[in-house]
Amino acid sequence: MAWVIAYFDFKGKAILTALLDLPFAISPVVVGLMFLLIFGADGLLGHYLHAHGFRIVFALPSIVMVTVFVTFPLIVKSLLPAMSAQGHSEEQAALILNANLWQIFWHVTLPKIKWPLIYGVILSNARAMGEFGAVSVVSGHIRGITNTIPLYVEITYNEYQFTAAFACASLLAMLAILTLALQGIIGKRQRERGQ
Numbered sequence: 001m002a003w004v005i006a007y008f009d010f011k012g013k014a015i016l017t018a019l020l021d022l023p024f025a026i027s028p029v030v031v032g033l034m035f036l037l038i039f040g041a042d043g044l045l046g047h048y049l050h051a052h053g054f055r056i057v058f059a060l061p062s063i064v065m066v067t068v069f070v071t072f073p074l075i076v077k078s079l080l081p082a083m084s085a086q087g088h089s090e091e092q093a094a095l096i097l098n099a100n101l102w103q104i105f106w107h108v109t110l111p112k113i114k115w116p117l118i119y120g121v122i123l124s125n126a127r128a129m130g131e132f133g134a135v136s137v138v139s140g141h142i143r144g145i146t147n148t149i150p151l152y153v154e155i156t157y158n159e160y161q162f163t164a165a166f167a168c169a170s171l172l173a174m175l176a177i178l179t180l181a182l183q184g185i186i187g188k189r190q191r192e193r194g195q
Contacts, residue, residue: 001016002075002083003109004016004129005017005020005080006039006080020077022073023070023071023072023073025074028133028134028135029133029134031067031133032066032135033068035042035065039138040057049080054175057140058139058140059141060145062140063133063146066183070128070131071124071125071127072124074120074124075121077099077120078116078117078123079120080111083112083116085114086102089107090112101134115193116190118186119186119187122186126183129176130150130176132150135148135186136154139151149168149171153165153172159162
């Protein structure tokens with residue numbers, strides 16, 4: 001998506017860019033409800049998927065889908081400024097020299113966007129670790145199967161198991177501190193390289 005928005009001009013580019021902000025504009029709980037209405041047992045695609053043996057809601061696929069939906073704009077938004085500033089003349093030169101698309105991606109594009117991509121993945125990971133609203137709606141809170149750490153913290157806290165809730169919350173806090181440290185290192189490296 002960042003590649004298309006940064007390198008091409010086309011009708012609907014403004015709409016695509018606006019859709020990129022959609023996960024930030026709506027509540028994560030609404031995102032979870034939207035996925036439930038699409039993939040749930042009584043949802044738009046639910047009957048078809050269930051008849052063909054696919055279980056999406058209250059299983060791992062729904063957790064992954066809502067997490068990706070909520071976090072993917074962070075990666076795209078970290079890539080857009082770097083890709084727009086660098087342009088695509090090197091990719092065009094590689095194409096003229098008969099490089100295939102994978103060669104262009106691995107040897108030309110990826111080295112140019114490496115640090116913004118890592119930075120975006122770190123931000124996305126930080127957002128995914130703490131995701132509660134959308135995951136809460138589609139997970140079903142099945143212990144040991146569809147529980148994430150934030151959901152487990154809520155369940156143990158509601159069951160008055162404060163030690164377990166505090167231990168898991170502390171783990172999330174340590175992961176957040178580690179993520180902030182990585183973000184600082186990557187940001188410093190980006191500034192040093194002028195990217």
